[in-house]
Amino acid sequence: MSVTDALAIMPILIAAGAALLVLLAGPFLQARSISWIAVVAAAAAGVWAVVYPAVGATVTLPGLAFTGLSQFLIPVFSAAATLTLLLSHDYNQRRGIKGEEFQATVLFTLFALCVLACATNLLILFLAIESVSFAFYILVSLDLEREESGEAGLKYLLMGAVAAAIVAFGISLIFAGTGTLALTGAFAPEATRPIVSAGWGLVVIGIAFKLSLVPAHLWTPDVYQGAPAPVAAFLSTGSKVAAAAFFLLLLAFSRPLAEIHLPLYLLSLGSMVIGNLAALLQKNIKRMLAYSSIAHMGYLALALLTGSREGYSAVLLYGAIYTAMNLAAFGAIASLSGAEERGELTAYTGLGHTAPFRGAILALAMLALAGIPPTAGFLGKFYIFYAAIRGGETTLAIIGIVTAAISAYFYLKVVVQLYMREPEGAAPAAPHQGTPAESLALTCAAVAILFIGIYPSPILRVLDAALR
């Protein structure tokens, strides 16, 4: 590995080095300094990716390259990791989650996410996405005091292991059919087309699990509910964007087969309809957000379905926007939760008045998820439906728009709870004071939501460069 290689893949090295440093130095340092080391390292990885020129950065390492796509994805992943670390420090202290393992595992997740963004062959891509899932099995079950946390971790592990096996089988069939692991060379010769399309079918099933598309979505609500709120924030952003990026890399480089159109169509349709309808019935805010994430992944699948450059750029844009929205929503939930998780919707009654800042962030996140202008959520949905109609998926786009309109009901219900309801009987417990780290994280997420919504041209320019 030469110096130029090391410079080009520096985000990966920073994340890996920091994860090991945190593990080694953990016993000697205070929890606060560990958290700050982790936050600085995670942010540094993202800043490096923004600053380092993607053009001309040729890497001689087999399987890795720093491309325009990595330059877009790594900052998104790094922002998710940084905000998760900021949110989780005080949350973990309140909940009695001790040890440097949390920070180290978050940095390991970031490492795997950066590898995924830089991957150029199927093997590295598979290892990266599995490392991401692997890290989340640990993170989800990290709250030893709560039984639901361990239960969620076990459910996720069992389902994830099956999905990993299916993806691995699919990739091996694609390899058997095309004879290469490289993303660029993997097109199907006529003679082996059945094998390759069987491989694609299995990969689609595996990705449906990772993106939690209907009918592979059943794990999502339980895992989101059981996971600690900052982990749920990271899980719903990092792992979902990673899975979408995984699929996008496969589709964009290796000329997708016509056969996968129908399965993807049904997956997208089911997720948009069932995700939004099931979210209407939820009483727990984390379960509601889980179903909402199923629906949002349905929109992403719709954009992937078009197979056009516009569709792919809509996927990436929505991935970035979704990261900001969900970090704000779960971040506000984490910050409003004390020793007990604030799960039930009724526990949020009147919090817009007793905790104005965090209430406002939660309300903003809900408006953005509902897709109301001028938030970024509107812009993201607009690009997806625009790309879908341009790509000839008019029916599905109309269904998507209708379900998005229905979804406004349950998002706005949270806003109504926050501001317009009087508590029935005993008022919900007043939240503790917000800490500076949490406020910083929530402010960053909120600024991102508003900034992208009002002034999107910088991010669109980066996107344009990423897909060239």
Next chain:
Amino acid sequence: MEAILFYILSAVTLIGTLCAITARQAVRAIVYLVTSFFSLALIFYLLGAPLVAAFEVIIYAGAIMVLFMFVIMMLDLGHPEKLTFPKIRDWWPAVLLLAVIAGSILILAVSREPATAPGFTAITVREFSQALFKRYGVAVEIISMQLLFALVGALYLGRRR
């Protein structure tokens, strides 16, 4: 000669695995699995991959199975559980899967010429290691990070509270 050996070994592998998943006693299942790993190792040897064959024996049949055995002995899990026989309606996913697999094999058998295995040349340990640490060096590093964090996670979750 090789073909006959291959069919014998594959039969042993399949039967061994089948017995492993149907055995009621965990210790017996492990012994069946070790048998199937051994014949799998020989199949790798026939394919011209002696190093993979050696790894299969050392790592899977040796280290991992001993670890399984150790855990079973230590936790005293050796007693078979009383299992109720699955009801008829619980069988349909298995039947469906079996039908799909049987159908695929039938289609393959009818529509195609029997595939002939391409000629394999044995590779040396040097070539193997060069491929592993040069072409797949990055993958090795990623897997080692993953294993490290598997250890970290297991330690954390197993901590006494």
